Amino acid sequence: MFNTIDYIMTANADIKIEKTTQSRVKDYDVNNVPFGKCFSDHMFIAEYADGKWNKASIMPYQDMPMSYSMAALHYGQAIFEGMKAYKSDSGEVSIFRPIDNFNRMNKSAIRMAMPEVPEEIFMGGLIELLKLDSAWIPTSETGSLYIRPFLISTDEAIGVKASETYKFVIITCPAGKYYAEPIKVLIETNYIRAVQGGVGYVKAAGNYGRSLYPTKLAQQKGYQQVIWTDGATHSFLEESGTMNLMFVIGDTLVTPALSDTILDGITRRSVLALARDWGMNVEERKISIQEILDGHAKGLIKEAFGVGTAATIAQIIGIGHVDNYYPLPAVEEREFSNKIDVTLRNIRKGKVEDKMGWMFKVK
Numbered sequence: 001m002f003n004t005i006d007y008i009m010t011a012n013a014d015i016k017i018e019k020t021t022q023s024r025v026k027d028y029d030v031n032n033v034p035f036g037k038c039f040s041d042h043m044f045i046a047e048y049a050d051g052k053w054n055k056a057s058i059m060p061y062q063d064m065p066m067s068y069s070m071a072a073l074h075y076g077q078a079i080f081e082g083m084k085a086y087k088s089d090s091g092e093v094s095i096f097r098p099i100d101n102f103n104r105m106n107k108s109a110i111r112m113a114m115p116e117v118p119e120e121i122f123m124g125g126l127i128e129l130l131k132l133d134s135a136w137i138p139t140s141e142t143g144s145l146y147i148r149p150f151l152i153s154t155d156e157a158i159g160v161k162a163s164e165t166y167k168f169v170i171i172t173c174p175a176g177k178y179y180a181e182p183i184k185v186l187i188e189t190n191y192i193r194a195v196q197g198g199v200g201y202v203k204a205a206g207n208y209g210r211s212l213y214p215t216k217l218a219q220q221k222g223y224q225q226v227i228w229t230d231g232a233t234h235s236f237l238e239e240s241g242t243m244n245l246m247f248v249i250g251d252t253l254v255t256p257a258l259s260d261t262i263l264d265g266i267t268r269r270s271v272l273a274l275a276r277d278w279g280m281n282v283e284e285r286k287i288s289i290q291e292i293l294d295g296h297a298k299g300l301i302k303e304a305f306g307v308g309t310a311a312t313i314a315q316i317i318g319i320g321h322v323d324n325y326y327p328l329p330a331v332e333e334r335e336f337s338n339k340i341d342v343t344l345r346n347i348r349k350g351k352v353e354d355k356m357g358w359m360f361k362v363k
Contacts, residue, residue, distance in 0.1 A: 014120075015044075015128055020060040023135065030174035031140040035310070040133040040145070040172045044125035047154075048115050048166040056121060058128055061171065067156040071163040077153035078205035079108040082309040083266075084144040084175070085130055085362070087137040088350030093130055094359040095147070096348055098123065100266045105149060108202035113162040114151055121168065122149065129170055130362050138174050142345065146175040146310065175310070182315035182331050183224040183306075185240055187289060188214050189322075193239065193261070195231040200261035208242065215241065223320055225306070229289065230261065237287045243306030243314060244268040247292070248336050250300050252281040267307040271340055273356060280336070289321065296326045303334045313341040 020041045028038055039061050046056040072078045081101045087093055102123065106116040126147070130137075137145040149170045153163030191214035194200020199207060211226075218226045225241035238256055239245055244265040246255045253275045258264055275282050295301045296319075304316040315337065318327045331338070346352040347359065 014056055015125060016057040017128065017132075018057065018059045019132065025135045028174070030136055031138045031143050032176065033174050035175050035178055036146070036173055038173055040136040040174070042129055042132050044129045044170040046117075046121050046125065046168045048168070049164070053115075053118060053121055053168075056125060058125070058132065066154075069156045069158055071153040071155040071157065074158065075153070075160055075163075076204070076206045077112055077114055077163055077166075078150065079105065079112055079114065080148060080150035080203055080205065081105045082203075083147045083149070084309060084348070085137055085147060085172075086144050086348040086350075086359075087134070087139055089139075090350070092350060093134050093137060093362040094348070094350065095126070095130070095362065096360075097266050097270070097358050098126065098360050100269070101149070104203070104264065104266070105151070108204060109151060111199055111202045112204055114153065115166060117151065117168050125170055127362055129172065133172060134362075136172065136174050138176065140176065141349075142177050144175055144348070145172050147172050178311040179224070179314050182317040184222065184318045184320065184325075185225045185227050185306075185316050186218040186221060186223040186320040187237070188218070188226040188228055189234040189289075190214070192231040193228040196260055198261065201259070201263055203263065211241070218320075221320070227319070235288055235290075237289065237292070238262050240306040240314075240316070243308035243311055245287075246271065246303075246305055246307060246337075247287065247301060248303035248334075249291075249295055250302070252283055253336065254283045254285065254287060256287055257284040265308060267309055267312060267344075270344065270356075270358065271307050271313075274340060274343060275336070277355075292319065293321065293326070296328075302329060303337050304328055305334075305337045312344060313337055 023041050041061060042058050043061045044058050046053055083098060083101045085093055085095045102119060109116050151166055151168045154165045154167050155163040193211060214226055227240045228238045230236045230238060237245060238261055256262055272282055306314040315331045318325055347354050
């Protein structure tokens, strides 16, 4: 494990830095930009070839020259992470649980037959990048700098095999709320997000591509997202869109147990840790569609929400199943998820003590 000083020393020694001649940050209101469409001044790139990592650099954000035969375009060796940096009222910059993202990215790399990214490259590049582009971090109550590290195969050849060359890249963009309003979700019982033995538990790009068509069909019915069900029986709930799924049933926080079809979300871990710290009943287990429908009829479903890096807490105000719609209690009446949302925001913004040690300070 490296500490902050180690990362900075490693970065300064091994990363070539080319600064932009003129920052674009004054051209934008970073506290009011659409998610994922406005990118910061710089980007980090490291290359893998001949069995080793080399050519680490930070340069002005730019388009990537590539061959149309590049392996990632044809065979799907592409993985990514999503993480966020925050700025406190005093101007201090911190990243939320970056080592968890680093470890999960390498878990994805192993499953996709890609080289693992060394910790000093991941963290060293990230810290130097944030030091250069700290002016892009929003200061609004719900604002953050969204960080997208990704790894792609870059062999210029057609042929189904693991690539021998790769690029690891980090780009960033200022972000506000992912969902402007609470969402309605439709339980999906035809299409499948992930199956046992597959790659549902890692952040492979193909997981998201395959979700777009079923989501489009749900949106045509008036829903913003789907709830994915298990691939074998379509009886048990798994994730909601790109988020982990949680319910407050009675006095208990319930979420689907992790498996090889469910992503081990960093926000999921954080919500469960806080709930247990507060003494709340927590269950990680299978949740059937029937349990939710029966619980709704009995008035036991107090809260439903998705959790993820982009959305943090996405309140679900209603659930569709087949031709029926089941409205849920008003968001303002939800004690647990609203408290979690405020608590996580305050921890990230440095307004309350970080008892869990989740915030990594950029020096």
